[in-house]
Amino acid sequence: MALSPLKLTTCLWFDGQAEEAANYYVSIFPNSKITHVQRYTEAGREHHGREPGSVLVVEFELDGHRFVGLNGGPHFTFSEAVSFQIDCADQAEVDYYWDKLGAGRDPAKQQCGWLGDKFGLSWQVVPKAFKEMLAKGDGAAAGRVTEAMMKMRKMDIAELEKALKGE
Missing domain, CATH: 3.10.180.10 (2,3-Dihydroxybiphenyl 1,2-Dioxygenase, domain 1)
Structure with a gap:
């Protein structure tokens, strides 16, 4: 069923x-x-x-x-093994969720669009454009986009687009 x-x-x-x-x-x-x-x-x-x-x-x-x-008490805590992905329409939306959910957190511990909130829950703040870039079918471009993303904390669409173009 x-x-x-x-x-x-x-x-x-x-x-x-x-x-x-x-x-x-x-x-x-x-x-x-x-x-x-x-x-x-x-x-x-x-x-x-x-x-x-x-x-x-x-x-x-x-x-x-x-x-x-x-x-339920202190018996169980959150880990990065479970996260919630937020598909963001544009950079303004990425910035909004990143700033709100990551408020008061150590930015050095955030990477590749992932962040932990003040309750310990993990979020992936991902621009839809990132997924679209990876789905274009050009392996070399997708590799450049992935490499650029791996160096980011908060995803930056403009920088990802530069990587897509090989700039």
Whole structure:
């Protein structure tokens, strides 16, 4: 049986920051909203150890993509093995997401359009033009574009276009 797109939800495990993170992401992405907040109750407190009334899960949407932020505790953390790719229409959009999601982070730790946000979640901020350059079918040009991208922290479309042209 095939899943409908509305039945696939990404669950993100936080150590008490799910509501803060959801509010942060909703403030950055257009057409986004918090759809539900569920709180811990006294039931199961001997297992979860959380204060009744504190946030258990926050359901939210980022431009139509559904997420659940779960305050599950310190047992699991994010790694770069999972990231979210943002396909950006132009350099202004690349700059916007890079600046917003990377705010307060060490830029020396970012490379090739990848960055980690203040919650430890990894993002790939990628211009659509980059993918188009690689798909043109010219292996030598694609190699130059890839080589240029490997030297970048935030992707720069103008520099990628120069590499495409061999400049």
